[in-house]
Amino acid sequence: MHAFFQDLRHGVRLLRRAPGFSAVAIATLAISIGANTSIFSVVNTLLLQELPYRDSARLAVVWEHNVPRDRKNNVVSPGNFIHWREMNHSFEDMAAVGLTFNMTLTGAGEPEEVPFQYVSASFFPVLGVAPALGRPFTADEDRPNARVVVVSDRLWKRRLKGDPRVLSRALTLEGEAYTIVGVMPPGFSFMDSTVDLWAPIGFEAAARAPRGRWLMVVGRLRPGVTLERAQQDMTRVHAELTRLFPEFNTGWRARVVPLHEELSGDVRPALLILLGAVAFVLLIASANVANLLLARATSRQRELAVRAALGAARGRLLRQLLAESAVLSAAGGLAGLLLAWGAVHVLRVVVAQSVPIQRLDVVRLDGWVLAFTGAVSVCSGLFAGLVPAMAASAGALTDALRQAGRSGSARSGARSAFVIVEVSAAVVLLVGAGLLVRSFVTLLNIDPGFDAAHTVTLRVSLPDTRYSDATRAQFFDRLFNALDALPGVEATGATSFLPLSGPAAATSFTVVGQPAPRRGEEPVTDVRVVANHYFAAMGIPLLRGRLFDEHLPGDTTSRIIVNDALARKYWPGEDPIGKRIKVSWNNPREDEIIGVVGDVRQASLDTQARPTNYWPYRRFAYRTMTIALRAKGNPAPLIGAAKALIRSQDPELAVANVRTLEEVVAASVARQRLTMLLLSLFAASALVLAAVGIYGVIAYSVTERTREIGIRMALGATAGDVMRMVMGQALLLTSIGMVVGGALAFGLTRAMVNLLYGTRPADPVTYVSVAAVLGAAAGLASYTPGRRATRVDPAIALRAQ
Numbered sequence: 001m002h003a004f005f006q007d008l009r010h011g012v013r014l015l016r017r018a019p020g021f022s023a024v025a026i027a028t029l030a031i032s033i034g035a036n037t038s039i040f041s042v043v044n045t046l047l048l049q050e051l052p053y054r055d056s057a058r059l060a061v062v063w064e065h066n067v068p069r070d071r072k073n074n075v076v077s078p079g080n081f082i083h084w085r086e087m088n089h090s091f092e093d094m095a096a097v098g099l100t101f102n103m104t105l106t107g108a109g110e111p112e113e114v115p116f117q118y119v120s121a122s123f124f125p126v127l128g129v130a131p132a133l134g135r136p137f138t139a140d141e142d143r144p145n146a147r148v149v150v151v152s153d154r155l156w157k158r159r160l161k162g163d164p165r166v167l168s169r170a171l172t173l174e175g176e177a178y179t180i181v182g183v184m185p186p187g188f189s190f191m192d193s194t195v196d197l198w199a200p201i202g203f204e205a206a207a208r209a210p211r212g213r214w215l216m217v218v219g220r221l222r223p224g225v226t227l228e229r230a231q232q233d234m235t236r237v238h239a240e241l242t243r244l245f246p247e248f249n250t251g252w253r254a255r256v257v258p259l260h261e262e263l264s265g266d267v268r269p270a271l272l273i274l275l276g277a278v279a280f281v282l283l284i285a286s287a288n289v290a291n292l293l294l295a296r297a298t299s300r301q302r303e304l305a306v307r308a309a310l311g312a313a314r315g316r317l318l319r320q321l322l323a324e325s326a327v328l329s330a331a332g333g334l335a336g337l338l339l340a341w342g343a344v345h346v347l348r349v350v351v352a353q354s355v356p357i358q359r360l361d362v363v364r365l366d367g368w369v370l371a372f373t374g375a376v377s378v379c380s381g382l383f384a385g386l387v388p389a390m391a392a393s394a395g396a397l398t399d400a401l402r403q404a405g406r407s408g409s410a411r412s413g414a415r416s417a418f419v420i421v422e423v424s425a426a427v428v429l430l431v432g433a434g435l436l437v438r439s440f441v442t443l444l445n446i447d448p449g450f451d452a453a454h455t456v457t458l459r460v461s462l463p464d465t466r467y468s469d470a471t472r473a474q475f476f477d478r479l480f481n482a483l484d485a486l487p488g489v490e491a492t493g494a495t496s497f498l499p500l501s502g503p504a505a506a507t508s509f510t511v512v513g514q515p516a517p518r519r520g521e522e523p524v525t526d527v528r529v530v531a532n533h534y535f536a537a538m539g540i541p542l543l544r545g546r547l548f549d550e551h552l553p554g555d556t557t558s559r560i561i562v563n564d565a566l567a568r569k570y571w572p573g574e575d576p577i578g579k580r581i582k583v584s585w586n587n588p589r590e591d592e593i594i595g596v597v598g599d600v601r602q603a604s605l606d607t608q609a610r611p612t613n614y615w616p617y618r619r620f621a622y623r624t625m626t627i628a629l630r631a632k633g634n635p636a637p638l639i640g641a642a643k644a645l646i647r648s649q650d651p652e653l654a655v656a657n658v659r660t661l662e663e664v665v666a667a668s669v670a671r672q673r674l675t676m677l678l679l680s681l682f683a684a685s686a687l688v689l690a691a692v693g694i695y696g697v698i699a700y701s702v703t704e705r706t707r708e709i710g711i712r713m714a715l716g717a718t719a720g721d722v723m724r725m726v727m728g729q730a731l732l733l734t735s736i737g738m739v740v741g742g743a744l745a746f747g748l749t750r751a752m753v754n755l756l757y758g759t760r761p762a763d764p765v766t767y768v769s770v771a772a773v774l775g776a777a778a779g780l781a782s783y784t785p786g787r788r789a790t791r792v793d794p795a796i797a798l799r800a801q
Contacts, residue, residue, distance in 0.1 A: 012327055021296060022328070025289045028689065029332025029380060032285035034339030035278040035682065037365070037373045041344050043271050044372075045363045046264050052187065052362075054128020058221040059259040062094070062234060064213060068251050068521045073262075075099065075503075076217050077248070078203055079210030080241060084217065084254065087237045090230040091219035095123040096201055099214055099503055100192045102461055102624060104654045105159070107172040113461060113656035114155065114173075116197035117190070123198070124150075126220050127190065131182030134167050137200050141181075144202040149173070150182040152189075155196040173197075174463035175652065187362050191216060191263075193352075210241070210248045218259065231256045251520020263358045269754055270675045276748070277432065277682045280425040282380055284689045287418040289384040291696050293325060294415055325385020326378075333377030340373070341365060355670045415697045416733055422693045423737025423778075424744060426686040427770060431745040433683035434766035435752060435759055436676040442758035443669055449600030449609060450499065451539025452661035454490070456635040457498060459657040460646060461624040469621040475649060476617060476625070480532040482645045483629060490632050493534030494617070494625040496527075499602045500668035501626075504528070509613075511570050512580035512590055525566060526602055526610050527585055529625075531617035535597055537628040538661075545577045545595035548616045554592075556618040561595040566611035583613060586620055604668055606757045626657070635660060675755065687777055690737075695781040698730050702785045709789050719790035726789050730782035731775065738771055 015022040050056045062084065063073040078096065085094045098118035105112045121142035124130065131150060141148050149171060151160070160166050170177040178199075189195055221230055234254035242249040344363055352361040462472050476494065483492040497504035508522035517523065534540075535547060543564055548555045560581075567576040580590045591613075599609030617625075629638050643655045659667070666673075702709070709722060749761040759766075 015324065015327060018296070021292060022331075025292050025328050026331045026335060028285045028288050029329060029377075029384075030335035030339060031685065032278070032282040033333050033336030033373065033376055033380065034343065035336075035685075036275075036282050036376050037336055037340035037369060038343040038347070039271070039274050039278045039678075040372050041340065041365055041369045042347065042360070042363050043275055044366070044368055046357070046359055047268060047271060048368070051260055051263070052129070053259075055220075056259065058223075059127070060091075060219055060221060060227065060230065061257050061259055061262045062217040062219055063255045063257065064238075065253045065255040066251060067253060069524065072255055073257070074252075075213045076215040077210040077213045078207040078215060079245070080238070080249070080254075081215055081217050082203065082208050083210075083241055083244075084234065084237055087240065088219075088233055090221060090225045090233040092222050093122050093126050094217055094219040095126040096120040096203075097123060097190060097216040097218060098201060099216070100195055102459075102656065103173045103197060104175075104461055104463060104652070105171060105173055106175070106652050109159065111652050111654040112159070113459070113654040114196050115192070115194045116149075116199055117192070117195050118201040119198050120201050123190075123218075126218060128220075129185065129188060132185040133164075134180070134182035136182055142200045142202055144204055146200045146202055147176060147178045148181050148200065149178045150184060150198045151180055152184050152196040153186040156183045175465045189358075190218070191358070193358065193361055210245050227256060227258060246519060267357055267671070269751065270671075273432070273752060273755070274675065274678055274682075277429055277679055280429050281682050281685055281689075282376065283383075284422045284425045284686050284693075286380045286383040287422045288689050288693050288696075289325075289328065289380075291415050291418050291693055293385055294418075295696065295700055322382075322385050325381045329377045329381025329384065332380070333373055336377075337365070337370075337373055340369075351674065354667065355674050357671065415700065419690075419693050419697050419733045420737045420740065422686075422690040423734050423774065424741035426683070426690040426774065427738055427741025428745045428748060429679070429683040429686045430770040430773065431742075431766055432749055432752060433676070433680040434770055435749060435756055435761065435763060436672075436679055438763060438766060439756040439759040440669070440672055440676045443605050443672065446601070446605045448499065448605060448665060449540060449598050450661065452665050453539075454633065454635055455537065455539070455628055455630045455661040456639055456642075457626050457628050457657070457659055457661060457664065458639070458642060458655050459624060459626045460653060460655060462653070464623060467623070472621040472623070473618050476531055478649060479627075479645060483627075483642060484532075486638060486641050486645075488631050488633060488638065490630045491533045491536035492627065492629050493537035494531040494627045495534055495538075496529040496620075496622040496625060497602070498626040498628075498664065499538075499600050500604065500664055504602060506610075507584045509581050509583040512582060514570070522584075523570070523611065525562075525581075525583065526612040527583065527615065528602075528612060529615045529617055529620050529622050531625065534614075534628065537630045538600075539630070540600060541598045543596045543598060544575070545593070547595055550616065550618065555594070556616050558589055558591050559594045560591040561597055561614040562593050563597055563599050563609065563612040563614075565599050565609045566613065567593075567596045569611060581613070605665070628661070672755070687773065690774070691777040691781040694730050694734065694778050695785065697733070698726060698782045699785040699788075701729060702726060702789045705789075722790045723786045726786035727779060727782045730778045734774055734778035738774055742767060742771075 051059070053059060062076070064076050064080065065072050066074050076096075081094065081096050085091075088094070096119065100115050100117060102113045103116050105114045119137075121137040121139050124136035130136065132153065133156075134150070136150065137146075137148065151166075151171075156162060156166060160169070163169065166180050166183060170179055172178075184198075219230075221227075231254075234256055238249065238252065238254040242252070344365060348361055348363050352363075462475060467475065480492055480494075483489060505527045506524055507527060509525050510516060510522065530548075535542060544567075545561075547561065548559070550556060560583075562576065562581075570576075570581075571579060576593050576596055579593050581593070582588050582590050597614070600612070601607060601609050602612065603610070627642070629635060629642060631638055639658055646653055646655055712725075713722065745767075746762065753761055
């Protein structure tokens with residue numbers, strides 16, 4: 001061990017004498033190790049670690065599965081939840097969690113919209129997380145209109161200034177006083193990291209009869225109960241509920257999903273692909289450093305030969321050379337750790353704010369990540385140093401004494417092999433990145449069904465405590481009259497759910513005059529409530545018929561507008577104007593279709609437009625509406641004026657989620673954009689490293705073959721002949737690497753099929769483009785060594801030998 005530490009100290013001294021070599025090698029390793037550490041820290045937090053709940057492996061989410069539509073993870077009816085909880089034998093307890101809504105917080109600052117979840121009193125005990133301050137809800141508080149809340153640590157520190165006496169304070173929410181009974185620990189969330197408030201859900205007695213679906217359900221399995229047993233049990237329970245409530249539950253089942261799988265399922269494929277990508281980057285970087293060490297070992301042949309002649313055994317020389325690579329990998333690992341710390345900070349603070357990935361905001365470098373970094377550093381050091389050390393120590397004496405032999409050929413062969421490895425790995429990364437880029441471009445070229453240019457959106461919530469349906473309508477009438485009069489405004493309107501902005505409302509319906517569908521197979525339509533000139537403000541075209549006219553009494557009670565998808569599906573080849581449907585929503589009645597508008601991709605750009613019907617605001621006055629303002633030019637100046645008009649009507653209203661429609665579209669593809677950018681970054685790094693490797697090998701080859709080149713030129717070879725010879729070697733190595741890498745890419749990119757849209761894993765355009773890029777990179781990398789070879793003076797070259 002003492003001798004090894006001596007070798008390490010000697011290795012440090014040698015590397016300090018070659019600062020340029022050391023800096024390049026350490027930087028190459030640092031970038032690749034830092035990338036691996038960053039991605040592994042995300043994988044570790046999102047896929048490997050236990051969730052921050054007590055005994056989280058026993059937690060499962062229970063959804064309703066609509067079998068005819070194969071909608072597996074549908075929200076749950078309160079009535080079904082109540083019966084599930086009473087009738088199951090697999091869960092210690094179950095908790096209900098509502099979808100995220102918003103409350104307006106006033107007092108002690110500007111009005112603010114705060115995201116909150118309704119939860120049952122069993123919610124915190126089921127998760128096994130207690131408030132850091134105060135207590136959870138009691139069973140007595142789990143009732144309608146209970147004015148108690150639990151707040152997040154984030155809201156407590158930001159809005160309440162971290163007041164330790166907060167439990168004696170009240171929050172003014174929706175114009176009413178709520179008592180704070182608890183403050184959750186930092187970072188606590190469930191299914192939505194933006195939530196800052198939790199309030200009791202408080203089901204009324206009438207909720208036992210299933211109606212409407214809007215809940216998430218989480219349960220804690222009894223000790224020893226497997227997921228399969230729980231699924232069988234919940235299948236039994238829901239079958240009984242179908243017998244009891246056939247009109248509501250026919251065609252539905254209960255579906256049990258482990259909570260960890262639910263939180264990580266969507267991002268798992270992308271994370272594993274990125275982890276594989278950074279492993280390829282590390283492979284390329286290690287091969288590059290191995291080539292550098294080979295070149296350095298060759299330059300030290302005389303030193304190694306003298307040491308061997310003085311009695312140094314091959315093992316001693318091998319250990320010395322490996323010590324140098326160990327020093328390089330350790331330095332690269334430390335530098336990579338610093339880079340990873342910065343990258344993780346950006347992911348946690350910046351990226352997590354714009355990309356909807358659960359728990360991305362709690363990613364950090366922990367002991368497992370540090371151990372991973374150490375293991376990666378050791379492996380990269382061994383990979384980079386072992387072959388050069390063995391080649392140098394094996395032939396050091398004979399090469400130096402005889403100036404020839406097979407060891408030089410072996411080293412040249414090793415350098416060429418490393419280049420082939422680099423090019424092969426670069427091909428895989430470039431193909432993967434190319435497929436994602438083509439897929440993303442295809443996604444962005446999809447027509448969302450509305451015109452995103454020159455339109456800004458903002459959300460307003462009118463509290464139930466201060467507004468009735470009638471006064472809400474009056475509020476928006478006054479507001480739109482004022483907004484329409486603003487200079488530069490082309491059109492204004494509002495909707496209950498803005499496209500591409502998350503979960504929305506949908507329900508079943510029947511077509512009047514057509515055979516009734518079988519129970520449980522009723523068609524489904526999205527429902528949107530719209531106000532003022534919504535379709536003009538969004539740039540949604542009217543295809544047939546007319547729009548709502550509030551001066552016509554029937555337009556606010558029994559007439560609707562449908563989209564083209566609904567019209568085509570249920571009246572193919574017919575004019576749907578005047579046809580009638582009956583929507584299962586808010587006192588169902590027969591509604592006459594008065595207009596057909598263009599299809600809008602409501603859920604996501606890669607999801608086809610679903611049948612949708614639009615209702616006028618006076619028929620169903622939502623408390624929360626998103627306003628759209630279309631400007632004749634830049635919409636930004638309208639934002640301040642719109643806020644001022646809203647505040648002038650009610651100074652206690654919060655104006656939230658102010659975004660242009662272009663930002664809405666961009667946010668809807670943020671996850672795909674992040675995956676594409678990261679993989680493209682890794683692919684670009686691989687391309688640069690591969691080009692550097694090609695350059696190094698060809699430059700060294702030119703140096704080794706100086707005498708041969710001189711002889712060729714003395715015998716009449718032209719500069720063009722020499723250039724073709726040099727560049728031909730580079731293109732040969734690149735071609736071999738491209739063939740190997742292409743075969744690997746053809747197999748590995750099959751794992752990306754779920755990340756692609758409108759692009760096949762075997763897309764020929766991508767493969768041809770990658771081949772062209774790598775061929776150009778190889779040509780550029782070999783051009784300078786080739787030019788240097790053409791300038792060799794035959795007389796000087798021969799005399800030097």
